[in-house]
Amino acid sequence: MKSFEYARPETEAEAVAFLGEVESTAILAGGTDLTSLLRAELVTPARVVDLKRIPSLHEVTKVDDGIQIGSLVTLEDLAKHSLLxxxxxxxxxxxxxxxxxxxxxxxxxxxxxxxxxxxYFRSRYGLLAMENGESLPEAGDNRYHAILGNSGPAKFVNASRFAPALIAWGAHVRVIGPAPEQAEWLPLEYFYVTPRSNAQGNTILKPGQLISHVWLPDAGRLASATYEVMQMEGLDWPMASAAATLKLESGIIRQASIVMGHVAPVPWVAQEASRLLIGQPLNEETASVAADTAVTRATPMSMNEYKVQLARTAVKRALLKAADQSPV
Amino acid sequence: MDRDQATRQGPGFNRRDFLKGSGAAVAATAVTTAVVEQQAAAQQQAAKLVSAAPQAITLNVNGQDHKLTVEPRVTLMAALRDDLNLTGCKDVCDRANCGACTVLIDGKPVYSCTRFAIEVAGQKVVTAESLHTAEKTDLVVEKFCEHDGMQCGFCTPGFVMAVRGFCNAHPKATLDDCRKGLGGNICRCGTYAGVLQAAFDTAQAAN
Known part of the structure; x- marks a missing residue:
């Protein structure tokens, strides 16, 4: 691990200031991934900015039209919070x-x-994993790579496990920096990008910026569920996942949002599948049709055709699980 | 096992440089060395930005304060093993995958390879060493023995700490809760059945 300066700001403004002072920085939150990236020297910042001591980033608060969650809220706290x-x-x-x-x-x-x-990314070939002009995932082992949105040079899948659920809820994120006092809210869906070059990164975050909060609309009478297809019982990443948020009235779907995870370089919004559910009852049959529609444009690579079925199953099970949880 | 041993202590580092760097040198002439050291340590704890050079920190481990000097990049695991000789937390994957380095920080199980020692200054760290002393043996240790929850033993200290933290937080856990909660520790010998039974027994005993 290369050496670095260590900053622990106590306000959001201080964090932005610490990030702006030097060229290469890394943001430390829970450390479950950054420490590995630093150890592998995949990131070699001159300064690490630790956000843990900023109280506003740990808060979950009721706001006028929904709930605002600080970006430093842990998974454990999220699951326990009464507002959520x-x-x-x-x-x-x-x-x-x-x-x-x-x-x-x-x-x-x-x-x-x-x-x-x-x-390939974790073995230092960059996000696009190119070598001598050739895509390594395309030519090599792509069993965990993208089956959707993979026509460009990016073949990796987005790693976020919360993004599908949050996007299906219509979440927005608050991005602060790089200028002092600069803050912008944007739909989480637009936070992710499919890079055309290694320098581009897979989010809109520029140096000196960070996510401070996530906003969720009032849950109202909406129902939701996530289904992740896992290979192992223990700690593992999903091979495919889907999240659904539904509004059911007398058994009829009035509103639906389906988002798939780990199938594309960005969380994949299944618009068509969501749309055709409107006005339908939710049952095995309609859930299956929606699931088929969600993967109909899939373009699997040489070793990951199995993921199409996993994604299809994830969509179907997420829909049925959400319907089960719908308030009667 | 410390992979950064050669570069841990930067060349030419001494207390004078440290005092100069931390801005405490102004006070140094007027007070005794001990006071200067104390002040420097307090200032260091409070400083919002520290350089990449070794920093004086105080780690509270198993109820005792330890003063040590570490670079910001030194993980808690490395500090425990290499500076404090507490080798109960094991250096296995060093990338938040295996759980062998699990310790409790303020009562919660944490992979000590995912924290920097400097982050943890001021918090209470508990390691596997604390579970078996001349006075007492923790129930988790007894249950691991009873259910044969180990084979080669390399994952065991991490597993024991994860079970201790899990049972503190979930005193009425079912066997299934234990299975779900303890997925963050890997045993290559496959002692899971014994470990889960030990966790279940410990959780039940807390009722």
Whole structure:
């Protein structure tokens, strides 16, 4: 691990200032991934800015039209918070992280900014994993790579486990920096980008910026669920996942939002599948049709065709699980 | 096992440089060395920005304060093992995957490879060493023995700490709760059945 300066700001403004003072910085939240990235020298910042001592980032508060969650709220705190008890799809995610150590340290913002687990990226070939002009995942082992949105050079899958659930809820994120006092809210969906070059990164975050808060609309009478397809019982990453947020009235779907995870370089919004559910009852049959529609445009690579079926199953099970939890 | 041993202490580092760097040198002429050291340590704890050079910190481990000098990049695991010789937390994966380095920080189980020692100054760290002393043996240790929850033993200290933290937080846990909660520790010998039974027994005994 290369040496670095260590900053521990106590306000959001101080954090932005510390990030702006030097060229290369890394943001430390729960540390469950950054310490590994530093150890592997995949990131070599001159300064690490630790956000843990900023009280406003640990708060969950009721705001006029919804709930505002600080980016440093841990998975464990999220699952326990009374204001969040109606956002079931978030609980499903916490429940799937099968390690009390990660539940206790890992943070919401850390998850949203988690760098891809693509093994080429983690072996220093960059986000696009190119060597001599050739895509390594394309030519090599792509069993955990993208099956959607993979026509460009990016073949990795987005690593965030909360993003599908949050996007299905219509979440916004507050990005602060790089200028002092600069803050912007944007839909989480637009936070992620599919890079065309290694320098581009997989989010809109520029140096000196960070996510300070996540906003969720009032849960109202909406129901939600996440289904993650896992290979192992213990701590592992999903091979595919889906989150659904639904509004059911007398058994008929009035509103639906389906988002898939770990299938594309960005969380994949299944718009068409969501749309065709409107006005339908939710049952095995309609859930299956929506699931088929969600993966109909999939373009699997040489070794990951199995993921199409996993994604299909994830969508179907997330829908049925959400319907089960709908208030009668 | 410390992979950074060669570079841990930067060349030419001494207390004078440290005092100069931390801005405490102004006070140094007027007071005794001990007071200067105390002040410097307090200032260091409070400082919002510290350089990459070794820093004086105080770690509270198993109820005792330890003064040590570590660079910001030194993980808690490395500090415990290499500076304090508390080798109960094991250096296995060093990347938040295996759980062998689990310790409790303020009562919660944490992978000590995912924290920097400097972050933890001021918090209470508890390691596997504390579970078995001349006076007492923790129930978790007894239950691990009873249910044969170990084979080669390398994952055991981390597992024992994870079980201790888990049972503190979930005193009425079912066997299934234990299975879900303890997925963050890996045993390559496959002692899971014994470990889970030990965790279940410990959780039940707390009722």
């Amino acid at each position: 008890s109606n956002y079931r799809s978030l609980f499903d995610v916490v429940d799937g992280v099968r390690a009390i150590q990660v539940q206790g340290s890992g943070t919401l913002g850390g998850d949203l900014c988690h760098l891809p687990n693509c093994w």
